[in-house]
Amino acid sequence: MPIRANQELRMFLVLSGALWSLLGGLRGSFAQQAPTGNPPSFYRDVLPILEQHCQSCHHAGGIAPMPFETYGETRPFANAIRRATQQKSMPPWFADPNVGKFSNDLSLRPTEIETLAAWAEAKSPAGETKDAPPARPGVESWSNRKADLLLKMPQAVPLPASGDIEYTYEIVPTNFKEDRWVQMAEVLPSLRSNVHHAVVYVRPPDSNWLRHAPVGVPFTASTLTDPEDRRGAHWTDSDVLLVYAPGSSPDAWPEKMAKFIPAGSDLVFQMHYTANGRRASDQSSIGLIFSSHTPEQRVLTLQLTNDHFVIPPGVPDYRVEARGTLPHDATLLSFLPHMHLRGKLFEYNLIRKSMGTEGKPDYEIEPLLRVNYHFHWQMSYRISEPRFLRAGAELQAVAWYDNSKGNPHNPDWQAEVRWGEQIHDEMMVGFFDVAVPAGVDKQHFFARTKEPQQVQ
Numbered sequence: 001m002p003i004r005a006n007q008e009l010r011m012f013l014v015l016s017g018a019l020w021s022l023l024g025g026l027r028g029s030f031a032q033q034a035p036t037g038n039p040p041s042f043y044r045d046v047l048p049i050l051e052q053h054c055q056s057c058h059h060a061g062g063i064a065p066m067p068f069e070t071y072g073e074t075r076p077f078a079n080a081i082r083r084a085t086q087q088k089s090m091p092p093w094f095a096d097p098n099v100g101k102f103s104n105d106l107s108l109r110p111t112e113i114e115t116l117a118a119w120a121e122a123k124s125p126a127g128e129t130k131d132a133p134p135a136r137p138g139v140e141s142w143s144n145r146k147a148d149l150l151l152k153m154p155q156a157v158p159l160p161a162s163g164d165i166e167y168t169y170e171i172v173p174t175n176f177k178e179d180r181w182v183q184m185a186e187v188l189p190s191l192r193s194n195v196h197h198a199v200v201y202v203r204p205p206d207s208n209w210l211r212h213a214p215v216g217v218p219f220t221a222s223t224l225t226d227p228e229d230r231r232g233a234h235w236t237d238s239d240v241l242l243v244y245a246p247g248s249s250p251d252a253w254p255e256k257m258a259k260f261i262p263a264g265s266d267l268v269f270q271m272h273y274t275a276n277g278r279r280a281s282d283q284s285s286i287g288l289i290f291s292s293h294t295p296e297q298r299v300l301t302l303q304l305t306n307d308h309f310v311i312p313p314g315v316p317d318y319r320v321e322a323r324g325t326l327p328h329d330a331t332l333l334s335f336l337p338h339m340h341l342r343g344k345l346f347e348y349n350l351i352r353k354s355m356g357t358e359g360k361p362d363y364e365i366e367p368l369l370r371v372n373y374h375f376h377w378q379m380s381y382r383i384s385e386p387r388f389l390r391a392g393a394e395l396q397a398v399a400w401y402d403n404s405k406g407n408p409h410n411p412d413w414q415a416e417v418r419w420g421e422q423i424h425d426e427m428m429v430g431f432f433d434v435a436v437p438a439g440v441d442k443q444h445f446f447a448r449t450k451e452p453q454q455v456q
């Protein structure tokens with residue numbers, strides 16, 4: 001996750017992009033011609049690739065620092081693009097290609113990587129505008145498609161220049177007179193460089209969660225006086241509307257599925273800010289697109305969590321696991337692993353128990369996702385073909401941590417590391433979305449189980 005250095009990192013990347021252009025330019029003069037002998041042109045060959053694989057982030061106002069929408073914007077980065085795509089650092093994608101298929105995998109095919117390289121080597125010709133593909137249908141961002149409703153935290157949160165910042169909450173009333181189903185949602189921080197992550201919860205009118213906490217003003221657990229509220233600031237089973245982290249794209253749920261916000265609910269923003277060397281303030285919003293009718297299924301965000309691990313100092317591959325059993329049938333839609341600076345690898349598996357020989361159970365583990373975790377990029381992984389799971393299905397999340405000197409992001413390899421809110425502490429949360437019948441809420445979903453659940 002971009003901690004304080006995000007802005008600097010971007011600067012660095014933009015500068016190093018320029019440097020690569022230089023190097024690439026030198027190397028270009030020895031390079032081969034494009035495979036066809038007819039070099040690729042921007043409008044005919046490059047723009048279609050950018051539209052499909054890059055512009056969801058590289059558009060004006062997007063999360064990437066520079067848009068790649070026009071020839072003029074893209075050309076200066078031709079060599080940086082060649083380099084980044086050949087090294088596979090762009091588009092960002094961290095899932096093991098041998099495990100699972102994901103609909104938001106924007107990875108390039110080898111021929112596309114070659115086309116981008118050949119274009120850079122041919123000194124990035126524009127070609128003819130008449131060859132340009134039709135403009136990309138913009139669904140990924142509110143700058144392309146207007147939200148039905150934009151709800152802003154009523155008050156900006158002042159952020160100090162340095163030091164740890166406790167989780168900050170702000171309760172935002174929706175004033176919905178009727179139940180609403182949400183088809184798409186996006187968190188829009190006003191200060192992206194300081195938002196480490198955000199979770200937006202739905203608090204229905206009959207929920208007692210944080211009931212004595214102030215509405216419409218920022219607060220933290222330590223400013224709350226009611227003990228029940230204080231506990232609530234650290235733990236809740238309220239439904240999550242969405243999780244934002246740098247790199248995450250807006251959530252759009254598949255057709256006939258949506259998130260539910262009951263009439264009269266509040267949205268509770270849980271913001272994890274990091275100081276950035278300068279005093280600043282953030283006033284994040286959430287954009288919502290509603291579905292016009294009641295969907296067939298409701299999407300719930302659940303999580304596999306382990307909060308009682310101790311990572312010893314210096315260990316390069318410490319394993320932490322969490323398991324949970326689904327109490328009811330559910331369709332698995334997507335995953336979002338969350339760790340901090342020592343996160344290395346995160347896996348989701350399905351565990352199948354069968355009666356083996358001599359009456360001892362056998363376990364079969366089916367991997368669902370394996371992520372080479374990169375803390376800058378907390379991405380969600382949307383399963384291409386959602387997976388129906390029967391009640392009783394057992395899910396396992398396994399996280400690996402690198403607390404050694406060899407981890408360049410490790411703030412202190414001599415520390416014993418436990419669960420904690422701050423970036424130098426660790427977390428182990430395997431968020432995942434499931435679809436259940438439209439009438440089922442989270443409480444109902446877990447109602448019939450007595451087991452202490454790790455799936456929450």
Ligand code: HEC
Pocket residue numbers: 010013014017049050053054055056057058063064065077080081083084085089090091092106108247376
């Ligand atoms: C999920 C969002 C996302 C997608 C998709 C994406 N980028 Fe990026 N890109 C970024 C961000 C953000 C940065 C700024 C650096 C950072 O934060 O890591 C960046 C930086 C870059 C850079 C400069 C840094 C470098 O690595 O050279 C290049 C070049 C680049 N992207 C090319 C591409 C190309 C080409 C594609 C499509 C094939 C693409 N990106 C797709 C988000 C994205």
